[in-house]
Amino acid sequence: MSEFLKRSLSGIVYVILMLGSIILSPWSLLVLLLVISGIALHEFYGIFQKRGMEAMKIAGMISAFFILILVFLERQSLMPGKYLLLTILPLMALWSNFIFKQRKEFLQAVSISLAGLIYIALPFGLLFYISRSPLSDGLYNPEILIGTLIIIWTYDSGAYITGILFGKHKMAPAISPKKSWEGFFGGMVFAILAGFIFSRLASLLSTADWLILSIIIVLAGTAGDFLESVIKREAGVKDSGKIMPGHGGILDRFDSLLLIIPFVFLYIYLIKI
Numbered sequence: 001m002s003e004f005l006k007r008s009l010s011g012i013v014y015v016i017l018m019l020g021s022i023i024l025s026p027w028s029l030l031v032l033l034l035v036i037s038g039i040a041l042h043e044f045y046g047i048f049q050k051r052g053m054e055a056m057k058i059a060g061m062i063s064a065f066f067i068l069i070l071v072f073l074e075r076q077s078l079m080p081g082k083y084l085l086l087t088i089l090p091l092m093a094l095w096s097n098f099i100f101k102q103r104k105e106f107l108q109a110v111s112i113s114l115a116g117l118i119y120i121a122l123p124f125g126l127l128f129y130i131s132r133s134p135l136s137d138g139l140y141n142p143e144i145l146i147g148t149l150i151i152i153w154t155y156d157s158g159a160y161i162t163g164i165l166f167g168k169h170k171m172a173p174a175i176s177p178k179k180s181w182e183g184f185f186g187g188m189v190f191a192i193l194a195g196f197i198f199s200r201l202a203s204l205l206s207t208a209d210w211l212i213l214s215i216i217i218v219l220a221g222t223a224g225d226f227l228e229s230v231i232k233r234e235a236g237v238k239d240s241g242k243i244m245p246g247h248g249g250i251l252d253r254f255d256s257l258l259l260i261i262p263f264v265f266l267y268i269y270l271i272k273i
Helices: 004-022 026-050 055-077 079-101 106-131 143-166 181-199 207-235 251-270
Strands: 171-172 178-181
Touching: 004 026, 004 143, 026 055, 026 106, 026 207, 026 251, 055 079, 055 106, 055 181, 079 171, 106 143, 106 251, 143 178, 143 207, 143 251, 171 178, 171 181, 178 181, 178 207, 181 207
Parallel strands: none
Antiparallel strands: none
8 A cells, every 4th residue: 555545544533533523512523632742752751761761651641531531521511610720739749759760860750751741741731611612602603613723734734735836945954854835834824724614614713813813823733743743853763653644643643733723712711802
């Protein structure tokens, strides 16, 4: 099977699973995020392990699950908001891990473990605020999340096509040698067009909002891609994993989204609400 065909098939499966889980119900979104965050954290900690830097993998992954479940229950009105303070418990779990195992290089292990929670668990937790916000009267409505994903996928595809056809000037060859300025601006045009088209079908945000978000998504997504490239390059690895044929690991697939989510969240809660 050719690399292009493998990439296309795994991409189709990925899109179906993502959209299906998001549209079905908030519970299926929770299950999806628990699975993705667990795999992504495993890959994240594995990258640092290749550099000889051990993290508290199990404690970090359990902490991520705990945070996501707490935020989900609060957004579903199944738990009072004050209990979100319990998210401090993961810090206690990391300390307990050290106390009982007497792990060496403790500060290093804690730093990497916490970095994984901030980089992966925190953005995924914010998705519950994006999909159930005052814009939808506190009801589950994944419209903004779906629109964000469509713009990301359109940007990636547009940047890939225009980069291959016209790419001559590299953006950051030392970090990501395949990315070009032509691909970046070409992808941005596709993303803005996708945002405009989606805005005609959406109801929670205006066309102007979607056009602004399209630009934010492109800028933040590109930065997120570069961030993961730096992390991988310093560890001497090409892909974060091999779970997605033709795409690499879960972290490779979600690197841009992880940095985009906080900006979409801030736009909704600071600008629109």
